[in-house]
Amino acid sequence: MINRLVFENLKHRPVRTLLSALAIGVQVVLMLTLVGVSEGMLHDVAERSRGTGADVIIRAPGSSILTFSSGTMDERIVGKVREQPHVALATGSLVHPVGNAFNAIAGINLAQFNEMSGGFQYIEGGPFTEPHDMIIDSVDASEAHLHAGSVVDFGVPWRVTGIVVPGKMSRMFADLKSVQDTYSSSGQVSVIWVKVDQPQNIPLVVDEFKKLLPGYGVWSLADYVSLVSADNVPMLREFTGVVIGIGAVIGFLVVFLSMYTAVLERTREIGILKALGASPGYVLGILLRETVLLAMVGMIAGIALSYGARALLTQFAPNFTTIIVYSWWPRAGLIALLAALIGAIYPGLKAARQDPIEALSYD
């Protein structure tokens, strides 16, 4: 019967109920989208690293794990690497940030890169041939509305010669020497990609490179990909925590206000229940059950909205690769539920402590 009362109470004020649930849903979608974007972008970095076809990756000392554009090293190291036992292929690339914070152009030796990765699949046009030619993947092309023949200004004009299928290291590619010369990095590369003759030799090659290049970042690709996680992104955990905290405060305030107005509005009904012998716990239980139901509806709405948010981001900001992180559904739901329950405590206690005579005389 108490569940019936809870359900009818929520149904009695449908707009307030829907808005409260929606606000909790916004809190949930905020968490799920943030986690979905951060996990999605990291997943994208890992996938694009795998797309190079390399077995081992070498980075300059002190360079960031997550961005190929940080830190450079002498291009002649590529030659030394190539001479080592069990190395089938080695190629260097220089990744230079251009445009917004999420874009970079990768200077590559096209022939070597094709040999290692299996080559690009062209959706439009073809490979770059001239010094300021570039190819671009379909994600960036779609976002910037570029086609073969378009010209992009990254300090100097670059002509798009081809649109390729995404998934190989970067989103924009040009000739290594052109990128080096254009961005004052002659003779420099930021990543060396290595293909090993036999998979079982990968650990041996990694160990040898660590001895050969002390201080440099040397990882097997499998190890490198495992390092691409939120834990290794500076301040990402903190940022996520702050956003979740803000979301929780929103949920708390919404439920607090919603339940507070509900308690005021239902003062007389609370008096009736108390006159019938309802204990403070019974009255508090009604409010808490309503809150749990609101939080559950909000959680379902939030999960549904997170699919909408992903669709919007895919449409309008394809660079923000967003994935649905199922493991965060219960976490986001629990956080939303706790925030809502904390928000309901004061109104609930106010209702539970209501004097029945005063409550019954309330109009």
Added chain:
Amino acid sequence: MTDGAIIEARELTKTFHVGDVDVHALRGVNLSVARGEFLSVVGPSGSGKSTLFHILGGLTPPTSGSVMIEGRDLIQMSDADRTSLRKKIVGFVFQKYNLLPTLTAEENIEIARDIAGSPARPAAFDSIVKLLGIEGRLHHKPRALSGGEQQRVAIARAIVNDPAILLADEPTGNLDTQNSQVVLDLLRRLNHEFGQTILMITHNPEAAAYSDRIVHMRDGRIEQL
């Protein structure tokens, strides 16, 4: 306690503190109600009727004196004890019906049972509903019921847990003459046919005439026993 009395109040006082002023609502009430009696308490506004109703119903504690209900001393009771009293020993009927607007008539009756923790409907439930003439109105919400029907549902709710005492505060105060007569007839039948002890507060002498005995209150005291 008088032999056979279900309510026994002796020198019962209640003082409210309103700002710096003490308001003496009850000034030494002595009252004895026998089991199965239908008693009316009549008096003008401010005579202390409602305060007596609230104390006997366990809605507020007395200031001094003694008041025994079903052998329990209210003066010794904690808030939890008074909650238990309201749950099992007394049933209320109010002037404004006080039904929960979001529940149907049947659910309004059922929730009283739920609060009391009664596992099943009492055997007399169907006959009570029939007696009150609300069997065809059980699935309607209060807004779809007339005042008389709402009050009959409120009576059903008050007696569903088979309380020792039914306390009615101006039960006909919001009803027209015809519905008042129906409700008062029902209270009398409950008293006669089911032996229900009823204490009714009213300022209406015609309503009071339905009871077995009438006591008058004035200035916080019972004038006539």
